[in-house]
Amino acid sequence: MSMRSGTRLRVPFLLFLAFLLVACAATPQSQQLLSRPSDQLPEGVELVDVPFFPQELYQCGPAALATILQYNQVAVQPDELVSHVYIPSRQGSLQVEMLAATRTFERIPYVIPGTLTAIINELDAGNPVLVFQNLGLSVLPQWHYAVVVGFDPEQQELILRSGTVREHRVALPVFERTWQRAEHWAYVALTPGDLPASAEVSDYFMAVADFQRLHPELSGAAWQAGYQQWPDQAVIAMGYSNWLYQQGDLARAASVLEQLLSIQPDYQPAQQNLSAIRNEMQS
Known part of the structure; x- marks a missing residue:
């Protein structure tokens, strides 16, 4: 038997072994x-x-x-x-x-x-x-x-x-x-405003942030739902506040940041954003 014919015989056998391994794979x-x-x-x-x-x-x-x-x-x-x-x-x-x-x-x-x-x-x-x-x-x-x-x-x-x-x-x-x-x-x-059963803060933030790039006008309900679920999570509060600011709702944007700082008083990004919003509201 030539080496070539031996190779042809081995290929189906190896595939058969592969199928057996798949069938026995751990679950x-x-x-x-x-x-x-x-x-x-x-x-x-x-x-x-x-x-x-x-x-x-x-x-x-x-x-x-x-x-x-x-x-x-x-x-x-x-x-x-x-x-x-x-x-x-x-x-x-x-x-x-x-x-x-x-x-x-x-x-x-x-x-x-x-x-x-x-x-x-x-x-x-x-x-x-x-x-x-x-x-x-x-x-x-x-x-x-x-x-x-x-x-x-x-x-x-x-x-x-x-x-x-x-x-x-x-x-x-x-x-x-x-x-x-x-x-x-x-x-x-x-649908914007609905939460998945397996919602996790950072993954939800990224999902909504990616959606907002394409549909900023539809993202508010998603941010609000996330904020209601995790009012003490900085990444969600910042995302919601930023969206409110982009919509021109400075008062509510500031309110979200104030609530966050009542929980995390040393969180500098919220301090800086709140200061900037207050200055803009007073100008």
């Missing part, structure tokens, strides 16, 4: 979640009103994005999103383009923590979750976007809008493997 999140007593599992949830758009070849990005946008009262079809997110040379959509298109259509994309618990918490809050998966291998990836719309604790499954299947049910460990190979990336689309 710590699923194991931790499913090891709980049944009465301690999260309750089942399914967002049945989430729309469904059967995707064409390589069109999972526009289809998944249209799914979460329409659920958030944005009248848009997948075909309208192709020019925003689909890259023909890659036969797919990049994550950064998905986030940017969400902002274009006046919704705030918020990337959630990469945990199954975070996904289920968002579902409980009424937020479908757009997820990125690798349905292939790490060495032979098959990238895919889908939308998680439900959790079935009895069957230990997630329910997705995926591909050509409206109610695609997948076992938690299987989903975790495909999601793990895409670095556990997922996000929700928020």
Whole structure:
């Protein structure tokens, strides 16, 4: 047998080994979640009103994005999103383009923590979750976007809008493997003024700040919601105060800073901004 023919025989065998390794890959999140007593599992949830758009070849990005946008009262079809997110040379959509298109259509994309618990918490809050998966291998990836719309604790499954299947049910460990190979990336689309279930101060600040660059006139509700949730957090108070200042509402901008300084009296950025606003109000 020649070396060349031996190589040909080894390639399928190596691929078979790779598939075995994938099938046996650890799924710590699923194991931790499913090891709980049944009465301690999260309750089942399914967002049945989430729309469904059967995707064409390589069109999972526009289809998944249209799914979460329409659920958030944005009248848009997948075909309208192709020019925003689909890259023909890659036969797919990049994550950064998905986030940017969400902002274009006046919704705030918020990337959630990469945990199954975070996904289920968002579902409980009424937020479908757009997820990125690798349905292939790490060495032979098959990238895919889908939308998680439900959790079935009895069957230990997630329910997705995926591909050509409206109610695609997948076992938690299987989903975790495909999601793990895409670095556990997922996000929700928020109407300004709504908070994600997994809201974290610095991540929320960055999400709203990025949104404000494109839609300053729509950002006020998001800043106000963040400030109501975290009135003692300097980064949120400063962001809200700056937005109020840009809108010409100097009195409320000063009030937010005064409240912050009552909690953190030595916070110099707030001191400086408040002094500048007071000088402007007196001039």
